[in-house]
Amino acid sequence: MAGDEPGQEASPERQTAELGAGQGAAQHSAEAGAAEDRIKPGQLKTETGEPSADDKPEKHGITPELVQTFLDRFLPAGNRSVVKAYKYWPVATLGEGYTTVRKVLEVTYCDEVKEKEEVVNFVVKLPGGMFVKECRDFGLYEREVVMYAQVVEVFRQLLTSRGQPVLLPFARLAYGTMLKDGQILDERGQLAADQRLGEMMVLEMLTGYEVVDKKVGFDLDHVRLVLPAMARFHAMGYVLHQKHSERADRLRSVRLEMPDDLSQFGLALKPILAVLEHEGLLSEAAAVDRVTSANHFIDGFNRTFTEDLDVVTLVHGDLWISNMMFKYRTDEDGVRHPEDIKFLDLQTSRFGDPAFDIIYCMLTSTRRALRRQHFRDMLSWYVAAFRTQLEELGEKPDQLAPWLSVDRLYSMYGNALSNSWIQAEQVVQMLFSSEEDRSLIFSSNDKEAAPKAIQTMTERWLAGKCTPELTVRILEIIDELEEFGCLK
Ligand SMILES: Nc1ncnc2c1ncn2[C@@H]1O[C@H](COP(=O)(O)OP(=O)(O)O)[C@@H](O)[C@H]1O
Ligand SMILES: [Mg+2]
Incomplete structure (x- = not known):
């Protein structure tokens, strides 16, 4: 609920942003460790976890076809983009994210209109931690998908219809699944093609954004x-x-x-x-x-x-x-x-x-x-x-x-x-x-x-x-x- 119950892998005494900005971020880990005693608000470094042997996208039902679906739903309508490759690795979970596990999904695709290769990073959020059942009873996973896919979408439409720029304080959702009455629905509320999928959210990764040291607090x-x-x-x-x-x-x-x-x-x-x-x-x-x-x-x-x-x-x-x-x-x-x-x-x-x-x-x-x-x-x-x-x-x-x-x-x-x-x-x-x-x-x-x-x-x-x-x-x-x- 409060999102603050530690999962097994949490190490609460450490303070690290979880931006997971690609492998390049891994080299910041050492600096982040050295600086962690004296971090000021807004000065956290990024860090990613190391991929582990069992950290395969297939384990979470993420097939090449599904990655293509993420991309199609995320990119503007009418784009013609084809997934070329993707990588998957855990976001280091240090002291937060107690109701989910998060992975970075880096997708390389070819934009066939621009004839150019591009890379996009997603954060994949999956149920995890000690309280999965309680979270489900409390509707946490389902509610988050509904909020992103439907409520934020209404905000977007209201702003657009007034000619206002859509500056919403949320990452964009590329894809989501939720469990409803024993069935897996996609973010649009339709029956997901693959009923073996679990709950999942695929969000735009907020590259360039950082978390503030929660022990210091906001200035x-x-x-x-x-x-x-x-x-x-x-x-x-x-x-x-x-x-x-x-x-x-x-x-x-x-x-x-x-x-x-x-x-x-x-x-x-x-x-x-x-x-x-x-x-x-x-x-x-x-x-x-x-x-x-x-x-x-x-x-x-x-x-x-x-x-x-x-x-x-x-x-x-x-x-x-x-x-x-x-x-x-x-x-x-x-x-x-x-x-x-x-x-x-x-x-x-x-x-x-x-x-x-x-x-x-x-x-x-x-x-x-x-x-x-x-x-x-x-x-x-x-x-x-x-x-x-x-x-x-x-x-x-x-x-x-x-x-x-x-x-x-x-x-x-x-x-x-x-x-x-x-x-x-x-x-x-x-x-x-x-x-x-x-x-x-x-x-x-x-x-x-x-x-x-x-x-x-x-x-x-x-x-x-x-x-x-x-x-x-x-x-x-x-x-x-x-x-x-x-x-x-
Ligand atoms: N879209 C995103 N881009 C970058 N980092 C993210 C994103 N979503 C989550 N994170 C990182 O993961 C942490 C936990 O995510 P959150 O959505 O709060 O999960 P939980 O519901 O488990 O608390 C955040 O504090 C942030 O560091
Ligand atoms: Mg949280």
Whole structure:
């Protein structure tokens, strides 16, 4: 769900972009390793994994004919291109991508009109990690294909019909398959020719884009790009909901079953209580204890992801630093500035309260000091971009979205915070846990072992053995909850 449960091969302490920019990127690995202690936002190097003997495209049903299909669907209509060769290798999975495995597919083709050989790189995303069944129950794989192939397609059409450039913060989908009622459908919702295929997404590889060090978090320069991009996404989702609601019915039909054992969830929050108790914050611990039960989580979830709210937009649902990539420009002084952004990982997108995305992004990916100093500015960037996007879609913001103001957004943030902070905290807890704590939780697939592991971890944390970074981050979140009156 939060996309933050480590797969077996994840090495969370390392920070590496996963751009996988071809074999040339492999030579960056050594530099990336040396630099990883002191990486600033936007300075991650790229790295690819080494192909392994069993890393054959056929293993995932990728035949030469299918590669030709990827190409035909990806290139503009009417092109005449023929696949000449392709290579397949894993994207190094270092600390993220916990619900999928990703491969790079490099395709060399001949453009028969231009009589030229060209190369295109795709990222192939396949189910993987420890929670494939849960992801399927929660509709994650299906939802992502539907989002890319249908919802983003509606955005594209809305923008085109207004004569607007189609500048969407998403990679383009070349091909996708989803499992629906035991059958494999392609991204258009048609029965896939080969029913032996599994779920698969084939996306344009975002060459030239990088991920930011998730432990450092965003600086103001990045937030200035992130919030407007989020606002534009929300605004398009708002128009979709208000004016073309039936075009989102396929998204609504994606199966969504809560994992049956949510007791694990409340349990996983016990360590925060331990930190608060260790820090002597007993009244805060008592308040957190009240609001972190599994029931409270379900309530909050149901209140956030419903279409029965005053303001409903599409909500990305997992919009944190690890699910965004940036392109940079370098100014005269050699300083790099982010100038373009892409959102990844549309697995949890649904209609709901836009404040969720803001809260989740802020708490997981920025520091409290930055928010304290600039929070209203940040919200004003969001409001301005939302407004511009509505105008670009031919709408009158004052009529279609009379609620849109910084003050209103501020209160929406405060209201949603008490429901939404828990999901962000889970990500933070995972991100800043020590290797020892993580392996306690994830060393076993056995559900029975989890309560014991959490008990041991809680005891360690009560004894002050939580990482100092995590203590600081938890206290920052608690501080924010207090400011908004969520711990009363
Ligand atoms: N289209 C893409 N181009 C380049 N890198 C990508 C692309 N898609 C994913 N990645 C890399 O893979 C990582 C995980 O991808 P994501 O879609 O978030 O998978 P998951 O759903 O498993 O979290 C991203 O953080 C990014 O580094
Ligand atoms: Mg992800």
